Amino acid sequence: MRPDSDIVPLDKRTPGVATIEPLIFPQLERLYARRAEKLRALADKDQEPPVLLNGEYFLFLSHLVEGQKGLVEQSPLAEADRASIRALAAGGYRQDELEDTLLGLTVWQSAYAQLVESLKPHLQPDIVADLLAGLETPAVLSAQAALLLRGQYDQVDPGLSVLLWAALSVCWAQAMSQHEDMPGIGRATHCPCCGARPVASLVLGGDREGLRYLQCSLCETRWHRVRGVCVNCHSSADLQYYTLSEKAPDQAEACGECKTYIKVFRLDYDPELEAVSHNLAYQLLDSLVVQEGFTHLGFSPFAFPG
Ligand SMILES: [Zn+2]
Ligand SMILES: [Zn+2]
Structure with a gap:
């Protein structure tokens, strides 16, 4: 592994014991730093082999991932929020009250707001206005987040989905880190x-x-x-x-x-x-x-x- 990989080396304190860890949790700051670096490189139009997507989009994503990194560094999740997210996931997102629960769980909404804020210098004002409009109606944003968590992607506003996913992801990643091993x-x-x-x-x-x-x-x-x-x-x-x-x-x-x-x-x-x-x-x-x-x-x- 590279020294800056987000996958930490195996614990060597028990030599001779071949361990296969069931779960490997990432070092999030490193993961986001590497991902942002790769996305910046992909924005270079002279990539070989050529990439299929627009370079501007990769640049936008690199800023988004930098924003996720900033959130982990500056506003790490409190234990109570971690526990709430783990409880949501344990229910398989099948709860009837999922949207209401998400509405009451403000940590991902704050993450969304901060990501929009971090992207402001890099986006057209009308796009920022559209993204901020979601925050004026937290119920709508929560309904969209519930659809994402349930995998009903085609029902989510395409203008929102990438940013909303990034906001959920940075919270979910912190909540699940060091999750206890589980069967299956x-x-x-x-x-x-x-x-x-x-x-x-x-x-x-x-x-x-x-x-x-x-x-x-x-x-x-x-x-x-x-x-x-x-x-x-x-x-x-x-x-x-x-x-x-x-x-x-x-x-x-x-x-x-x-x-x-x-x-x-x-x-x-x-x-x-x-x-x-x-x-x-x-x-x-x-x-x-x-x-x-x-x-x-x-x-x-x-x-x-x-
Ligand atoms: Zn997961
Ligand atoms: Zn098969």
């Missing part, structure tokens, strides 16, 4: 801490050489899943691996049994790779696998469908 992690397709979909899976290098973890799109936790087994249906009968070139750090693991796929980012090949920014920038592999009839299990927090 080894078979979880969605995040065992917060229930969100994975961004992708990572094959780690360094002292965790070859281990595979899924990375949560909302709370950034990584959870262990053995390789060679479909992360969705648990079958190993018909797994196929797609890649654009030999030793490419991105692969797609597709399952012929359940017709789903998940990206596999090989940090053992490229320790520099940052999952969220890389996944957003390089989607050619996805389009090829989708053409083969597979459905994506992963979710990109900066590219909402619809």
